[in-house]
Amino acid sequence: MIPLRLAPLILVAAAPAMAASGDPMPARLRVFQDWIVACDNGGRCEAASLASEDSALQDAGLLVRRDEDGALSVRVADMTGKAPRATVRVDGRAVASTPLTRQVEGTWQGAPAKALVSALARGRKAAILTPTAHPLSLRGAAAALRYMDDRQKRAGTTTALVARGAARYRATPPSLPLVRVVTPPGKAAPAIPGAAINAARRQYGCATDDGSPVSADAYRLDARSTLVLLSCGAGAYNYIVQPLIWRDGRLTPAAFDYAFTFGEPKPAGQPQVLVNTDWSRDGRLSSWAKGRGLGDCGDAAQYGWDGTRFRLLSAARMTECRGAIDTLGVWRTRVVPAPAR
Incomplete structure (x- = not known):
């Protein structure tokens, strides 16, 4: 049991190194x-x-x-x-x-x-x-x-919670971005050669001699691409993976339009780091990086594959490890099926 007043053991950064135009911009708390x-x-x-x-x-x-x-x-x-x-x-x-x-x-x-x-x-x-x-x-x-x-542009209107006024509320909420996501074909993932897995571990620094669980779970994304979640260390409450793509006989880092930074920033060309991941049959890749073992703070994100990269579908955060009952939503999208590939 972790002492209740123990400071957070993992600090989760607030934003990626850079966001390209049109990429997600999750809200700040x-x-x-x-x-x-x-x-x-x-x-x-x-x-x-x-x-x-x-x-x-x-x-x-x-x-x-x-x-x-x-x-x-x-x-x-x-x-x-x-x-x-x-x-x-x-x-x-x-x-x-x-x-x-x-x-x-x-x-x-x-x-x-x-x-x-x-x-x-x-x-x-x-x-x-x-x-x-x-x-x-x-x-x-x-x-x-x-x-x-x-x-919400309600200040000074009759709909405000606190800053109430006499004006009518006339604002129009922003539209959610549309994201097209590929539905997995339902076929079993191909067997990834052990030599390719071992080479990726050496290339991306995912050692297997620290006592952490060793795995390389594979999930078919589309006709040509397979997601490989390469285990890359673990702590008391965070299990870390590097997401790679197996295509045309090669393993390369999976591309993301946004990912929360976990731990130290990674050099260019290194895979993203996801934590406590889950893959669903409908093609949703989830990550939940806990700020401490109690689970009252951290970053949660859900992604979908668009045929080229993983797109951020939703995200929630809690930056304060002070007993909040839930994370707060910072990003949403509208998701529609993409053409099969």
Whole structure:
């Protein structure tokens, strides 16, 4: 068990070395004391409560989400997993209550969510009752909600959460980028020669003598290309791979339009690094790089193969290791099938 106040063991960088024109630009997170906010490229905003101290945890926390169409919801989570119900109390008054699914999470929507968010913005002291009272810091809550108003161009309008005014909301949310993704053919991947795997390990510095698991999992992408996830070290909670492409009898680094930096920046020509990867039958490659073993911070990304490179389909982040109940979305796309290759 990792001590609760242990500083993060892995630091995840914020951006790639360079993004070409038209490549993804995931949103940056903003911290307002004990709250953190992200507004993605489609106009959706999320704000999460944080523990008041660095590297600490919350026994229970909140996440406020406002979609681009104005729909508002608030999630509550009990990290102990023992409570059948949660109630949020602000300045001594019970504002909202909900049952917890599987004794973990509950959600408020519509009028109850609006009433709760309004109380959080105006309140001075709050707690989440499960029925044990868990302190909920409101430092920065109003500023975080005001930031959401500003990013969604709702400040000064009747639809604002905090910065309310008399104007009508007239803004149009941005359109999500369209990404065409190849559906895998469903055939088994070809056998990759051991000599090619060993040569790639030497070329890209993925040694097998450090006690880490050794693997080279292969998945067919299209008629000519196969993804190979070359194991490249592991820690207590992060399993690292280098994604390579097997085509025409050669292994070369897989191309990505965006990938979060993990560890030290890699020299040009080296493969990207993905962490705790998963490959799905519908052709989705996922990565989840934990900032610490507790899993309350890190970078999550999902990619799809367009026939030439892996395209970022969605991404979420949590840059503060302070007990947030979830990552915050920073990138979304619209995905359609690409022509078979």
